[in-house]
């Protein structure tokens with residue numbers, strides 16, 4: 001039976017190796033036991049091995065095979081003689097601690113002074129205990145490793161889902177921007193065409209009138225030239241009618257001298273003064289269409305695109321919170337399938353953090369709480385335990401204004417508010433440790449102010465346990481210059 005080798009399948013092929021599998025460790029103990037303890041020890045070992053293997057490793061076929069073989073060997077294997085000392089031929093009944101060797105009584109008697117000995121029974125118990133502790137540790141480690149393995153698999157799967165969703169949302173957002181730009185382009189081209197239509201129509205009208213005038217003048221000039229070419233008598237005979245035609249006036253009742261004096265004089269003066277009227281602003285206002293074009297489009301875009309100072313981090317969201325696509329709104333709604341329990345995620349309540357923490361300066365953000373019946377907003381310390389927490393308090397690393405059961409509390413202090421805020425402003429001055437909650441929709445009326453000391457990075461904190469209403473981070477109304485940063 002010495003050196004009993006049990007085939008254990010692929011994972012643990014031999015017993016007693018330095019890198020024994022967990023279950024092999026039992027077998028190693030057993031072999032040592034057999035070597036020193038004889039038949040009684042062997043039976044003890046086999047009982048131990050069998051029980052251990054059956055109870056601890058029944059899940060694997062390999063280990064079942066081992067246990068069956070152990071049982072078979074127990075019943076059929078011949079019992080070898082007890083091992084004896086190779087020098088003295090006496091039973092090995094002592095265990096020498098210095099070199100961890102089994103020795104006989106004679107060896108013990110002749111050992112160097114100071115050597116320590118245990119009886120075989122005591123040594124067996126001691127060494128067995130050591131290995132059992134090791135085994136228990138390894139089993140716990142195996143359990144932890146299996147759990148981590150499961151989480152990693154879950155996280156790998158989740159990242160694929162995240163990529164698909166995020167890819168879709170990025171495309172959607174760009175489509176919206178492209179649609180906006182396309183509409184803006186069409187609107188500006190239409191404005192150009194409209195101006196072209198108006199101005200070209202006006203110019204065509206002016207050209208038409210001028211053509212008419214040119215024709216009329218040419219006709220009159222020719223008529224006068226022709227008249228001037230006529231003989232004295234006929235010239236004088238036709239003079240009156242020619243004058244009337246030119247000036248478009250009747251000379252009846254007037255003497256020819258009068259016509260010459262007033263009408264002709266006035267006509268010549270007016271004709272000289274009457275310059276063709278060339279209008280200003282008749283050309284296309286190119287500057288209006290092209291000047292700061294990109295800037296003005298961007299300015300308009302900023303007007304229609306929401307900006308929030310805080311964006312939610314979905315990787316911190318409790319599995320009972322769902323978020324809007326733009327990560328500005330949270331609502332209580334269990335997610336299926338639940339996301340993996342990664343370290344950043346809150347496990348105990350319907351909580352989530354803003355995506356960016358800070359450890360200096362002042363920050364402020366508004367949250368539309370509306371008719372939500374159970375909510376909290378504030379900040380949380382980065383190191384706060386996200387898996388096991390019992391209450392919302394500064395002692396647990398969370399400083400928030402909470403509304404629940406129609407009661408407002410900050411940390412552990414109850415507030416008596418005379419009206420329900422619809423939009424809460426959270427202002428945090430990390431450097432001075434001053435934190436203020438105010439009613440953003442009501443003249444920024446201060447609801448509560450707290451003085452404390454921040455020692456580490458803090459993150460915006462949100463909690464919502466209302467199935468009907470969500471919490472919405474309010475968009476900022478910022479100037480273009482600020483928006484550029």
Ligand SMILES: [Zn+2]
Pocket residue numbers: 085086087088089090103104105106107108
């Ligand atoms: Zn001996």
